[in-house]
Amino acid sequence: MKVTVIGSGYVGLVTGVCLSDIGHEVKIFDINQHKIKMLESGQVPFYEPGLEKILKRNVKKNNLFFTSQERFAFADTDIVFIAVGTPPGLDGEADLTYVFRAVQNASSYMKENSIIIVKSTVPAGTTEKLNSLCKKLVPNKNLTVASNPEFLREGSAVKDFYKPDRIVIGANNDVIHEKIKSLYALIETEYCLTTPESAEMIKYASNALLAVKISFINEVALLCEEVGADVEEVALGVGKDKRIGSSFLRAGIGYGGSCFPKDTEALIYLASQYNKEMKIVQAAKEVNDRQINWMLDHINQSATQIEHAKIAVLGLAFKPETDDIRESPALRVIDYLLQRKAEVQVFDPKAMPNTKNQYGTTLSYHETVEAAVENTDIVLVLTEWEVIIKHLPAAINSMISKPVIIDGRNCLERIKLNSDIRLVQVGKASEETEFANVEYSINTVSVAKKNIS
Template identity: 45%
Template sequence: MLVIGLGYVGLVQAAALAERGHEVTGIDIDLDKYNSLRNGRVSIYEPDLPELIKPGLKKGHLTFLHLSEIKEISVPLIFIAVGTPSLPFNGNADLSQIQSAIQWIKDNIRNNAVIVMKSTVLPGTGQSLINKYLKDSRFSYVSNPEFLREGQAVYDWYHPDRIVIGCQDQEAGKVVSSLYNGIKAPVLITDINSAELIKYASNAFLATKISFINEIANVCELIDADIELVSEGIGLDSRIGKSFLKAGIGYGGSCFPKDVRALDYFSSMNGYSFELLKSVISVNNRQRSLPVKKLKEALGDLNGKKVAVLGLAFKPNTDDIREAPAIDIINMLLNEGCEVRACDPVAVGNTKKVLPSEVKLFESLPGAIGGAQAAILTTEWEEFVNFDWTSLNDIMSPPRLIIDGRNALRHCIVQNPDLKYVGIGRGIK
């Protein structure tokens, strides 16, 4: 089988299928990615992925090729896992990578085959791809949306909450569903549109939970309540659940922001104004500016102030900085005239490509925080949370203000009376 696109989704899909004994060829259009994979280096940071890939390569079940190296082959199953980023002008999903992958399949695959869409595409996309490219062809089309979380993608592949298979051709659906035999998860067989919408609705709901708890956090600040306790109290209700009720600087990453925008756009295009989603987006945008607002409240004019930004990846355990709150926050600090130093254990390489060189980047916390008057926690990496915060008195400059954008540090900071702590939804303590 073939996996087209070797990013976070495609690489995990290819490696896991190979681990289960299938013959898998992973192809990508990106020469750098291809070269590093060919040289045994996994081009992204994803825990457990190198260990999953290695045996597949060794046993010969897994091969990586550049797109241009394959011509006119026969293969029964083709997974598409290319990107579907936002179009810059309206939030719609950009399908150009999908379209070129489908065209490539039509030009190069010689036999009857099932095309399995792992990429996130808006409802109706599968049907229009079938109408435009695949009608009366030798290809069947199955939607099999991906729900993995970066940072635990390998675990999620083997322990999904559900497997969704959207198909018209029931036989093709059965073939795809049989690939997951032995995985303990409900398999939901649907039509293609419903499968596509399940993916968007899931991401939109999770984003809504985050924006909701952030709104409650902002109310907490007005009445001097503690969002952490409020959130615990809400989450203990089994109808609500504990997950995604962590207040902070909002969601980021390569999925939630673009998928929420795309569903909003899609709804508008279908004549429906999805008010809730519009608010989710604007709450999330506002939340990102909170650390800078809190910094100004505490320090006054920020011009010339040294500020450390702790964390660049959009969440811990990934090097993915796509739509990471830290990047926006750094740009806001630069606009205020701050001298910015930032650190991340694995995302510095990716960040160098998007930030001006005046931002000094470090892989560990002490380098970034040295001499800073304030620090903002933007990603709750374990090494930041477990850092010896009592050791900062001599390293930081007064007033040694820590803005905890992820509400992860209070228990560490309160032990050090020389640091000033400001969380989200819990006031100045």
């Protein structure tokens, strides 16, 4: 089929590139001409393992094109995917401006009987509003808007495209279901064929439930510290129950990224519009917002004074295998440290360029773990990159003056560290388990705010 994808961010680019790789002719449209030029030269504007190789392969095969020209993008296509941002407003409401604008612009060029597929995460009822918009704008074209939410995890998005747990398709008739299903004919998986409203809710409910699991185990972790239990052993035992499962039961300093924070807020807001409360989701959000206090408490207990203390921050991305720093807990920690006038030395194998764009020269950037931890008083592990797990123990063991390690991702093994090194981890009993009930005020001190769409 001939496919156009609007948006060259994580969702749009991965979707478009991988669709071209399974035999479709794909055009990726973006109004950002700088991005288009990068993509035409074979460069991916963000880090996603394996994506650049597939992109170059399909450009060479003439399956994949990039454009900012609307007529070229939409005039001769069978299906248009909407993969633009839906950023949260101050009250958590998903901003659908870009979604509606994309449909409005594309529909004016599209041929009759074409399909528009919404990949962007949108509230229930949005697809039907877009159907009504198309009937109003181009009443004679018989365009259909359907929902096909994405479930791509940053860092493993390519793998998730080829081996998804399921593909959800929301449409109002079986003909559209089957047409969209045929797009993925080479993908072996289960299909969930449903209405647009159900498809939209599946996406929000999925992300909300995963957020709840993370916040639940983080609350359990704090209690484990008080009673002398080990949260990793607790999570292992709980996860053996097949009704629960072990995924997303890893304690840490909270979730971040472009999905969970935004989607939980949007779901809470959506419910409020129908006079309903999402009390469990709201609680998960509140727990996540507070979880950073665990790290700040331990920083304050470990430093004689934070002002002028040398503190290493290892890991800046919100998770490993991505350069995405949106809503990363590491940024809240950095903001607090800079507010307290600490000297902050940072390392991340992929996310330092994005961090430099945001913080400029207020941080000291290092190309290796060893350089980042040199002469430090405290070392914070905030992203569980393999390179950090591999190199940090030896780097610390070789230092004459040993810093305290606060492992906010429970990724280090105590046995690999010398016995004179103090290691603090989430949900594991330590000598300091009594903290003042402090609400930290963190001012954002970044030199610029820059999101990756």
